[in-house]
Amino acid sequence: MHPARSTALARLRARRHLKHARPGELLWLFDLDNTLHDCSKGIFRAIDGAMAQAVASTLQLPMDQANKVRKDYWRRYGATVIGMVRHHGVNPHRFLAMSHDFNVPELVHAETGLFQSLNRLPGRKVLLTNAPLDYARQVLETLKIQHLFEGVWAIDHMHLQGTMKPKPSLALMRQIRAQLGMPAGQIILVEDTLRNLKAARHAGMRTVHMYHPATPFSAAHKGRNLYVNLRVNSVRELAARAHAMNTRGTAGRA
Numbered sequence: 001m002h003p004a005r006s007t008a009l010a011r012l013r014a015r016r017h018l019k020h021a022r023p024g025e026l027l028w029l030f031d032l033d034n035t036l037h038d039c040s041k042g043i044f045r046a047i048d049g050a051m052a053q054a055v056a057s058t059l060q061l062p063m064d065q066a067n068k069v070r071k072d073y074w075r076r077y078g079a080t081v082i083g084m085v086r087h088h089g090v091n092p093h094r095f096l097a098m099s100h101d102f103n104v105p106e107l108v109h110a111e112t113g114l115f116q117s118l119n120r121l122p123g124r125k126v127l128l129t130n131a132p133l134d135y136a137r138q139v140l141e142t143l144k145i146q147h148l149f150e151g152v153w154a155i156d157h158m159h160l161q162g163t164m165k166p167k168p169s170l171a172l173m174r175q176i177r178a179q180l181g182m183p184a185g186q187i188i189l190v191e192d193t194l195r196n197l198k199a200a201r202h203a204g205m206r207t208v209h210m211y212h213p214a215t216p217f218s219a220a221h222k223g224r225n226l227y228v229n230l231r232v233n234s235v236r237e238l239a240a241r242a243h244a245m246n247t248r249g250t251a252g253r254a
């Protein structure tokens, strides 16, 4: 096991054993990109560029073809790395490290008062991202919000029976629910990507759609979907409306 992965999981598990969920206690699973920070200002471009470069050098392709491969696998599997592992047998950790090899802090942009808004949310918080662990930690540290999260669940941890299973895998959602050891109705996924929210809802969790116009396919979903409990535009708005989620069970759309 990758040492960083081992540490993050141990931290998450250790906390779970130390602190049992109280009746009605909420656990917020936060996505990272375009949920806690705005990737449209440069990070997506940097990731796309670095990932196309990683595809090009791994498969010995010119950049235009590498870009096509990158987009094709992203559409088919929800993450380019899955296609690269499945069809070309690449080492996923090395590929993801190459894809996020840029100066992260200088490209991070977020809403003002993010720390205060997150801190106002009652309940525990865990990060759940399809991004690699090292990148996720850099973003959290740049935003100075790392201490608000009791654990980080990154793509490094998303393996089931030897296969990479990132969001929106239903099996992943069920594994997370089981590992957190609390009723699904007390777990809330906050995300900008609708298909991930749909999977969480199928696993019994509740859902908050963090609408971001730069999220791929977001323009096709102007309204709120049936599997979305609450739709917000910022963490600040979520903090102001969190009482709408502070009910037990999976009912209660707001």
Ligand SMILES: [Mg+2]
Pocket: 031, 032, 033, 034, 035, 191, 192, 193
């Ligand atoms: Mg996202």
